[in-house]
Amino acid sequence: MELNGKGALVTGGASGIGAAVARKLAEGGARVAVVDRDESGASRVAGEVAGLALPGDVSDPEVMPRLVAEAEREFGRLDVVFLNAGTTARQPGVAELDLADYRRIVGVNLDHVVFGTCAATPALRRAGGGAIVATASLAGLTPMPNDPLYTMTKHAVVGYARSAGLALRADGIRMCAVCPGFADTPLIAEQRDQFTGAGFPLLTAEDVADAVLAILDRGTSGEAWFVQPGREPAPYGFRGIPGPAGSTPPPTLTRGV
Numbered sequence: 001m002e003l004n005g006k007g008a009l010v011t012g013g014a015s016g017i018g019a020a021v022a023r024k025l026a027e028g029g030a031r032v033a034v035v036d037r038d039e040s041g042a043s044r045v046a047g048e049v050a051g052l053a054l055p056g057d058v059s060d061p062e063v064m065p066r067l068v069a070e071a072e073r074e075f076g077r078l079d080v081v082f083l084n085a086g087t088t089a090r091q092p093g094v095a096e097l098d099l100a101d102y103r104r105i106v107g108v109n110l111d112h113v114v115f116g117t118c119a120a121t122p123a124l125r126r127a128g129g130g131a132i133v134a135t136a137s138l139a140g141l142t143p144m145p146n147d148p149l150y151t152m153t154k155h156a157v158v159g160y161a162r163s164a165g166l167a168l169r170a171d172g173i174r175m176c177a178v179c180p181g182f183a184d185t186p187l188i189a190e191q192r193d194q195f196t197g198a199g200f201p202l203l204t205a206e207d208v209a210d211a212v213l214a215i216l217d218r219g220t221s222g223e224a225w226f227v228q229p230g231r232e233p234a235p236y237g238f239r240g241i242p243g244p245a246g247s248t249p250p251p252t253l254t255r256g257v
């Protein structure tokens with residue numbers, strides 16, 4: 001995808017995967033708005049990429065429309081939106097529930113993807129089309145018993161991106177989910193030693209950013225791309241899902257490899 005002169009917005013851009021994607025988009029010539037609730041981190045990364053720092057809590061329904069509008073006004077257009085801010089749960093959420101923590105994780109991991117997509121779509125249309133990538137996780141494709149609430153939100157992001165990606169195609173807007181395995185970022189800082197001690201390979205934030213750029217380059221929509229160490233990123237196949245006898249599964253169930 002030609003990035004030179006394009007306008008981009010990255011949520012969770014102050015750290016980890018978001019910061020790596022902000023840098024790669026800027027290297028390609030895009031002007032980048034760095035959104036994060038971590039105000040100093042957003043300013044630091046925005047400074048590095050000569051972009052725009054937009055502090056805010058993306059789980060607030062009023063924040064994404066405001067920040068999208070600011071980015072579009074500053075750059076004169078918006079072409080690429082990376083909805084990536086995310087967090088883990090502080091509870092399993094299976095025998096009892098801390099409601100505030102539940103609302104927090106659903107607000108960041110899921111609501112913000114919906115708020116961000118709805119806020120960005122009119123701006124992307126005005127630019128003549130564009131691309132949205134939402135960060136899900138390998139936990140959006142497979143069970144993860146140590147964090148069911150996180151896993152639930154990431155499965156929802158995969159379902160939303162695959163469906164919205166098809167719904168938006170008529171507008172020239174593409175949307176995909178990226179599904180990384182464990183990546184060495186502050187999000188997994190507490191488990192990092194366990195991974196390295198067990199010889200478990202971790203992705204770098206740059207590996208995931210390369211996959212996001214590959215998704216933008218591919219130009220497809222409605223796909224969920226897995227990213228794993230030592231493998232080429234690729235759209236997940238969703239093969240073998242049973243339908244009614246004699247039916248052909250709808251194309252949404254057979255996309256990808």
Ligand SMILES: NC(=O)c1ccc[n+]([C@@H]2O[C@H](COP(=O)([O-])OP(=O)(O)OC[C@H]3O[C@@H](n4cnc5c(N)ncnc54)[C@H](O)[C@@H]3O)[C@@H](O)[C@H]2O)c1
Nearest residue numbers: 012015016017036037057058084085086137182183185187
């Ligand atoms: N690190 C991994 O192993 C891994 C694997 C798969 C998916 N992911 C996903 O990748 C995304 C990025 O995570 P990361 O690993 O770079 O972690 P990170 O902690 O380095 O970055 C997450 C960023 O999101 C920001 N953020 C969180 N809640 C916010 C809110 N309400 N409003 C605004 N900003 C908010 C944080 O301040 C932080 O800068 C997340 O969605 C995460 O679930 C991470």
